[in-house]
Amino acid sequence: MISLHGTVEAGSFSREFSIDVGNEVVGMFGANGSGKTSVLRTIAGLCPLGNGELKLNGEVVDAPAKPVFVLPEMRHIGMVFQDHSLFPFMTALDNAAFPLQMRGMKRTAAQKLAKEMLEQFGVANVGQQMATALSGGQSQRVAIVRALIGSPKAVLLDEPLSAIDEESREGVRNHIREHLIRLGVSAIVVSHDRTELDHLCTRIENYTR
Amino acid sequence: MNHVSSRTPRFVRIGALVGVAFLALPIVGLLKRVAWSTLWTQLTDVATRDALRISLYASICATVLALVLGLPLAWCLARMQFKGRRFVRALVLLPMVIPPVVGGVALLGAYGKSNGLLGGLLNSLFGIQLTYSLWGVIVAEAFVALPFLVLSLEGGLRSIDAKYEESAAVMGATDLTRFTRVTLPLLKPSLVAGLMLAWARALGEFGATITFAGNIQGRTQTAPLAVYTMLESNPEGAYALSFLLVAVSVGVLVGLRDRWLGGGSQ
Numbered sequence: 001m002i003s004l005h006g007t008v009e010a011g012s013f014s015r016e017f018s019i020d021v022g023n024e025v026v027g028m029f030g031a032n033g034s035g036k037t038s039v040l041r042t043i044a045g046l047c048p049l050g051n052g053e054l055k056l057n058g059e060v061v062d063a064p065a066k067p068v069f070v071l072p073e074m075r076h077i078g079m080v081f082q083d084h085s086l087f088p089f090m091t092a093l094d095n096a097a098f099p100l101q102m103r104g105m106k107r108t109a110a111q112k113l114a115k116e117m118l119e120q121f122g123v124a125n126v127g128q129q130m131a132t133a134l135s136g137g138q139s140q141r142v143a144i145v146r147a148l149i150g151s152p153k154a155v156l157l158d159e160p161l162s163a164i165d166e167e168s169r170e171g172v173r174n175h176i177r178e179h180l181i182r183l184g185v186s187a188i189v190v191s192h193d194r195t196e197l198d199h200l201c202t203r204i205e206n207y208t209r
Numbered sequence: 210m211n212h213v214s215s216r217t218p219r220f221v222r223i224g225a226l227v228g229v230a231f232l233a234l235p236i237v238g239l240l241k242r243v244a245w246s247t248l249w250t251q252l253t254d255v256a257t258r259d260a261l262r263i264s265l266y267a268s269i270c271a272t273v274l275a276l277v278l279g280l281p282l283a284w285c286l287a288r289m290q291f292k293g294r295r296f297v298r299a300l301v302l303l304p305m306v307i308p309p310v311v312g313g314v315a316l317l318g319a320y321g322k323s324n325g326l327l328g329g330l331l332n333s334l335f336g337i338q339l340t341y342s343l344w345g346v347i348v349a350e351a352f353v354a355l356p357f358l359v360l361s362l363e364g365g366l367r368s369i370d371a372k373y374e375e376s377a378a379v380m381g382a383t384d385l386t387r388f389t390r391v392t393l394p395l396l397k398p399s400l401v402a403g404l405m406l407a408w409a410r411a412l413g414e415f416g417a418t419i420t421f422a423g424n425i426q427g428r429t430q431t432a433p434l435a436v437y438t439m440l441e442s443n444p445e446g447a448y449a450l451s452f453l454l455v456a457v458s459v460g461v462l463v464g465l466r467d468r469w470l471g472g473g474s475q
Contacts, residue, residue: 044379045378045379046375046378072375073378073380073381073382073383075379076381078379079379081375081376085372085375085376087373087394089394089395089397098377098380098382099381102377102380102381102386103381146380
């Protein structure tokens, strides 16, 4: 469960949001500058709320008035960043295994699981390549694996299919959906592509500037 | 490219050539004075070996000390907004611009055995004497080397895109893990360059060392001090040791070529 009621702030941007997400996949659709990415960053703990309250699975994680602020590393969220943010000094496999290792799993076991998941997303063949050598589409698939792999309590996907070519999109979308159903957690997908959201989400919220 | 701006006037070329000659001539002069047939004998002489051993040991310890003090400093300068930041940066740069002998005098004022601000205390409480000791050499070298390391690390830290540390945090990496697993690998080129520059500066240190730690053979006499001492008593040895120091410096430049010399492609 994600429950955000308050002011999202990022630099000079500031806007009131009221969002409740159950165990479902909610799409956020809207123009540039409407604050969609800032909402995801706030939920992840990368931007503190200006005021109001943010709850994850019933627990208050951000409430400036109380004051409460749970650090991002304690929120246990899976997130695909708009620019993927893969670590350039690691292989695709090490990138994908990173969240598992951060949750205490040994490297070998984490890599085994990561390899299986990279396979499902069709990028196991580039596992040993450095992140910098991946194409945009490959990099985005690894970023998706990285967001879904650590059994997160909530999943945030910022333009998760933007770099993936038209032919492969449906397959990747189906895999994302399967994983989200299996995880049974709240998920928010931000996209400029309305069709993509229609296919992936159970409900769509429209945000204008 | 603009045809006019890309054309180099003749007087500029001549000026550049004179500049190159100005820098190269002393090196050529040095190489000419090296007695190649006795080079090895000179470099294995007891005084030279002592000086090289002390130089190597002290410069490595000084670089480590500079790293321990410089990394937190660089971090704060690059990533924190605090009152007096400009003052701290000026302070960090100061050893770079003050004459090294003045640096040595300042160190005496701080750590001198009898009337140093902290030296008296260190001596009476722990029996530690920095002046005229190997530790004095290390402190003097760290003092002059620190700015090189801080500048390099600060630049490196500034150039790291925050997104990597942010994504690591979201994936569960704590402060320390983020630093060791994400920041350090991203900082590696600046760290290596900074360490090499700081080490080279420490290795070549003269003024602060001779003022603060003296020039005692086998205890505080480093290679540059030995060169200075030997110039009168054993010029052949002085040129041999100088050649070695130049060779080490060239080695550092080659090591840094990707960063400063355009990847060796030019």
